Amino acid sequence: MNPGVILQLDKVIHEKGRLAIMSLLAATPELSFTELRDTLQMTDGNIVTHIRTLQEAGFVAVTKQFRDSRPLTTCQLTAAGRTAFAEHIALLEQIVRQNRPQSR
Amino acid sequence: MNPGVILQLDKVIHEKGRLAIMSLLAATPELSFTELRDTLQMTDGNIVTHIRTLQEAGFVAVTKQFRDSRPLTTCQLTAAGRTAFAEHIALLEQIVRQNRPQSR
Numbered sequence: 001m002n003p004g005v006i007l008q009l010d011k012v013i014h015e016k017g018r019l020a021i022m023s024l025l026a027a028t029p030e031l032s033f034t035e036l037r038d039t040l041q042m043t044d045g046n047i048v049t050h051i052r053t054l055q056e057a058g059f060v061a062v063t064k065q066f067r068d069s070r071p072l073t074t075c076q077l078t079a080a081g082r083t084a085f086a087e088h089i090a091l092l093e094q095i096v097r098q099n100r101p102q103s104r
Numbered sequence: 105m106n107p108g109v110i111l112q113l114d115k116v117i118h119e120k121g122r123l124a125i126m127s128l129l130a131a132t133p134e135l136s137f138t139e140l141r142d143t144l145q146m147t148d149g150n151i152v153t154h155i156r157t158l159q160e161a162g163f164v165a166v167t168k169q170f171r172d173s174r175p176l177t178t179c180q181l182t183a184a185g186r187t188a189f190a191e192h193i194a195l196l197e198q199i200v201r202q203n204r205p206q207s208r
Binding site: 014026086092 | 107120200
């Protein structure tokens with residue numbers, strides 16, 4: 001068991017709310033703020049905070065526009081976000097491999 | 105992509121410092137506080153806080169004894185801790201499977 005792999009995990013992505021957001025965004029070109037919030041059953045405050053953290057890390061881009069005269073906020077992964085998410089999943093895969101009962 | 109699996113993750117174990125502690129303890133009958141601290145290169149304060157959180161969740165048992173007239177604190181996973189860790193790794197495995205680029 002090598003804890004080095006676990007310690008390499010990026011805390012910004014590892015937190016489970018943000019991991020869920022990154023995972024949803026990785027599977028699609030973009031999602032609206034409302035779709036993310038409702039899918040993850042988060043409060044407005046929670047989702048705003050998580051998206052801001054991901055935005056500050058450069059992993060998520062936020063676009064505000066008007067559609068049918070109503071404001072629409074959409075989120076998408078940046079190229080850096082896509083890379084960081086793929087690396088995170090690869091680390092999780094190593095952690096699973098190292099910690100599966102049958103592999104010890 | 106089903107975010108439900110991610111949202112099932114137990115925050116007590118998911119935090120990466122605690123995940124590293126649980127992983128080390130899962131691979132061995134017990135480890136001293138000092139071994140854990142030095143292996144993970146944590147401060148005394150950090151490791152004490154994490155161990156206390158794991159203890160309060162019922163996942164880690166802490167034993168204080170004297171060996172060669174010196175105090176020795178050892179940690180081991182409880183049965184509940186072993187089960188919770190195995191379940192956590194199983195959830196991570198599902199998350200990896202759902203999020204691997206080739207599986208989308």
